[in-house]
Amino acid sequence: MLNALQQLGRTALGFFERLGRGHILFYYLLLGIPSVLVRPRLLLQQLFSVGVLSLLIILVSGFFVGMVLGLQGYNTLVDFGAEESLGTVVALTLVRELGPVVTALLFAGRAGSALTAEIGLMKATEQLSGMEMMAVDPIKRVMAPRFLAGFISMPLLAAIFSAVGVIGGYFVGVGLLGVDEGAYWSQMQAKVDLHDDIYNGVIKSLVFGVVVTWIAIFEGNDAVPTSEGVSRATTRTVVHSSLAVLGLDFILTALMFGDN
C-alpha cells in the first residue's frame, strides 16, 4: 500500500517536474525568437526542412481527404436533394476542422518526430553541450529557429491542405458525380465566412503549430541521451502532440463555435 502511494507520488512529481521544465524551455524559446529574426538564414533553413519537406504528404493527404468528403457528402446530401450544397460542406469541414487538425497530426508525424530525433541525437552526441562550451546558446541557435519555423509553417500547410481538399472534393463531386459546377463554387463563396470560418481555422493551426513544435523540441531536449532514450522521446512526441492537438481542438471549437 505504502509502496503504491510512494510510486504514485513519484510519478506525479516526475510529471510536474517535466511540465515545469517544459514551460521553462517554452519561456526561453520565446526569448530566443528575436535572435532568430536577425539571422533569417537560420530560419529559412528550418522553414525548408520543417515546412517545405512536409509539403508532399500534406498535398497528397489533402487531396484524398477532399475526395472522401466529396463522396460522403454527396451520398448524404443527395437524399435530401441538397447536393448543390456540397461545396459548402466540403469547404466548411476542411477550413474549420480537418484542415488544421489533420495537418497538425501529419505534421507531428512528419516534422515533429524528425525534430525530436534530431535534437535528441544532437544531445546524445554532445553537440548541444559542445555549443554551450563554445558559449553558443543551443536554445537560441538550434531550437528557437525550429520553433519559429513550426509556428510559421503550420497555418500555411493547413491552408494548402484545405485548398487541395476543396479541389479534391470538386474533382469527385463535380467531375465524377455531376454536381453543378457553378453551385459548388457559389454556395461555397456565399456560406464560408472570412471571420467565423477562415480566421478561426487559422487561429487553430497557429495554436497547433506552437504546441506540436514545442512538444517536439522539448522531448528532444529532454531525451535520455541514448539510442533507446531518443527512440522513446520520438514516440512520445507523436503520441503527446497528437493527443494535445485533438484535445485542444475540442476546446478551441467549443470556444469559437460553441454559441452558435
Added chain:
Amino acid sequence: MSQHDASPLVEIRGLRFARGNRLIFDGIDLDIPRGKITAIMGPSGTGKTTLLKLIGGQLRPLEGTIRVDGEEVPRLSRVQLYELRKRMGFLFQSGALLTDLDVYENVAFPLREHTNLPEPMLRDLVLMKLQAVGLRGARHLMPSELSGGMARRVALARAIALDPMMMMYDEPFTGQDPISMGVLVKLIRTLNDALGLSSIVVSHDVGETVAISDYIYLLSGGKVVGQGTPDELGRSDSAWAQQFLRGLPDGPVPFHYSADDYAEDLLLGTEAGRG
C-alpha cells in the same frame, strides 16, 4: 599578458559534488597553474569529466569554490558565464562536431557566432587553425567521413578558433591508434607552448599523460590521493599512486567489487540446491 601572473588560473577549494545519492567529490582542493599542462588522472568513474564540466560551469557544485581567472564560476550569471567560456576551449571525448556542417564550417562556427569578421579574414583564420592540426586538406570533408583521430583534431582546431586562454581535454587519447595518439600528444604540447595556453588534460592513459604533463593530480574516491610532477609521483611511496601509474591489477583499488565472503556465497548455492 596574464601568463606572468603568479596566481593559479583555476583554483578549486573544498569542492563537493554529488550525483543523486552518490558523492563524487568530497572536498577537493586543486590549483591549475598558468602556462602549464596539468593532468588530472584517476580510474574510470572517479568524476574526471565531471570536474571539467564543473570548471566550465555546466554543472554546479554542492559546496566549495571554483575560480577561473579570478571569477567564481558557479556564481556567474548566464551572460558572464558565456563570456568566460569564450576564453575556454573544451575538447570533448567524442569531438562533438556538428554533423550537418563540414570540417571548414565546424571550425568557422565559433568565429561566425561570436565575431563579425569579413569572409576572407575568417577563411584565413580557419585555414590557420586547420593547418595547425594538419588537416587543412580535409576542409571539405563531413564529420562522418573522418576517422576518430581526425575528428578529434578538427574539434581541437575548433576549440582554439577563438584563441582561448585555457584548453580542457577530456580523455584525448582514449580509443586512438598509436599514430593518432602520438599526433595528439604532440599537438597538446605544441599548442600549449606556442599559443601560451594553460591546459588541463583529464585522462587515464598513464604513459601519454605522464609524458606531456608538468604536474599531475591523482583522484580516487572523491579525493585527491596524490599530486606532484611526473618524477615526484614516480618516486612516491604511496601505494595508490604506484598501483595506478604501473597498472597493477590489485592494491588499494581492489580487483574484486565488494561482495560477501566467496566460500559462504558458494555454499549458499549448494544448500539451496539440496533444499
